[in-house]
Amino acid sequence: MFAKFAARFAAPLFLTSLFAFSCALAQDYPSKPVRFIVPFPPSGSADILARLIADKLTVTLGQSLIVENRPGAGGSLGADIVAKGPADGHLLLYANTSLAINPSLYKTLPYDTAKAFAPVINMVFIPNFILVAEEVPANSIADLVRLAKASPGKLNYSSPGNGTFPHLAIELFKLHGGINLVHIPYKGAAAALQALVAKEVQVLSNDLLTALPHVKSGRIKALAITGTTRSSAAPDVPTMAEARFKDYSAVGWQGIMVAAGTPAPVIARLNAEIGKVLADPALRERFASQGLEIVGGTPQQFGEFIRRDTEKWREAVTASGAKLD
DSSP, X not given: OHHHHHHHHHHHHHHHHHHHHHHHHHHHOOSSOEEEEEOSOTTSHHHHHXXXXXXXXXXXXXXXXXXXXXXXXXXXXXXXXXXXXXXXXXXXXXXXXXXXXXXXXXXXXXXXXXXXXXXXXXXXXXXXXXXXXXXXXXXXXXXXXXXXXXXXXXXXXXXXSTTOHHHHHHHHHHHHHTOOOEEEEOSSHHHHHHHHHTTSOSEEEEEHHXXXXXXXXXXXXXXXXXXXXXXXXXXXXXXXXTXXXXXXXXXXXXXXXXXXXXXXXXXXXXXXXXXXXXXXXXHHHHHHHTTOEEEEOOHHHHHHHHHHHHHHHHHHHHHHXXXXX
């Protein structure tokens, strides 16, 4: 009789205790400064946005967020630090599209992307420009395609490195356009953009955030946006669909991940606090002016998005023939 009574009430009591523990865990987090790994060089869009988010979270979380740039191997070196780090929420990964690209691009990675990380929140979508240097005689995508076909292999394009999102965005363009452009990889997004500004190369796919100042100054030209809709930050620049590339879409994303096994209450706390930051009207207006589309949402939604994006880029990597050791 007593055993039945105990069994009847043990489960609810356990769940109540677990809920109380989870709430306490979320309230106590973070208990020390948080390391924020940005697996890309300084001055690129990832670094700029990461530092802005870090400044905001330092206030809302009550602990310092220490940004660490750990570039290399398409972001996988920095990602590996988080994959092998403590799963307690005190080590964050600033992830972007490369996290979905790398499993198909690299023959081996030091971690299993699908199992090593837990999603926190997808912060922004970042469409890219298709850009050309000032002296290139092309003012539209159609012009660029005609120019490339008239002189195959004569136009060079820069990228932040082999297998990066801007590299594959141009590779997709080449495939859809039936053209031949020569790839010149640089060390990081800032260097790739500067190469175009300095007229070392003729073509580049680059995010709106860092390219817009150069476009507005007239030092480079934006021929199209790689997303499906025009940007309020550059309303006069057509989409690739408008340029008769209806099946072409290459939109980057940036979000926050933690090591797999991080307690759900900690992930929920991070998701909520970052969500509040992203909901700030002033920040939303600032992001929109820079061509960024705020996403937000739940960790589960972010995880499902990454799964779909990984499949998309697997097809793109295979089509491009890109492969790294």
